[in-house]
Amino acid sequence: MSGIGQFMEVAETGSPEDIFRQLDQLVQESIGAIIFTCSTFDTRTRMARRVYTNQQDAYPTSGLKEIIPNPWTEIVLDRGETFVANSIGDIAQVFPDHVLIASLGCGSVVNLPVKLASRFLGTVNMLHEADYFTEERMGRLSMIKPAAVIAFAALNLQD
Numbered sequence: 001m002s003g004i005g006q007f008m009e010v011a012e013t014g015s016p017e018d019i020f021r022q023l024d025q026l027v028q029e030s031i032g033a034i035i036f037t038c039s040t041f042d043t044r045t046r047m048a049r050r051v052y053t054n055q056q057d058a059y060p061t062s063g064l065k066e067i068i069p070n071p072w073t074e075i076v077l078d079r080g081e082t083f084v085a086n087s088i089g090d091i092a093q094v095f096p097d098h099v100l101i102a103s104l105g106c107g108s109v110v111n112l113p114v115k116l117a118s119r120f121l122g123t124v125n126m127l128h129e130a131d132y133f134t135e136e137r138m139g140r141l142s143m144i145k146p147a148a149v150i151a152f153a154a155l156n157l158q159d
Helices: 003-013 016-030 071-078 088-092 098-103 135-139 141-157
Strands: 035-042 047-053 064-066 083-085 108-116 119-128
Touching (some): 003 141, 016 119, 016 141, 071 108, 088 098, 119 141
Antiparallel strands (some): 083 108
């Protein structure tokens, strides 16, 4: 079993970590990502936290990080819109770690905001080689969004 069926099976009984891992697998099967992370944001305190990563050495799950306002925060956090950049030059305009991103073979990024009942839950972050996120691949984001909502909701149930 693969795809959404396997995701749902894990979502019913797995831990939040298991569910995010299965979301990662769903993304790999449907879109692809060299780097796959998920983050939460507290817009009140302006702090972010990485809650899942497939690149623990380069992008570990860890403590809080301050959110620095820039065009990315306006697009993703303030307006709740998907951010896409298909070149390292465009990435460099909003991400100070662009050198690390490039060193890992990535030159494009998609940050998918995840909401439930008008509440911002977090972002699903996918990075791949330059020019990877075509219109066709971007169209597949709708396939993973319900699974992303479930993963973030599971994280919030932990409290």
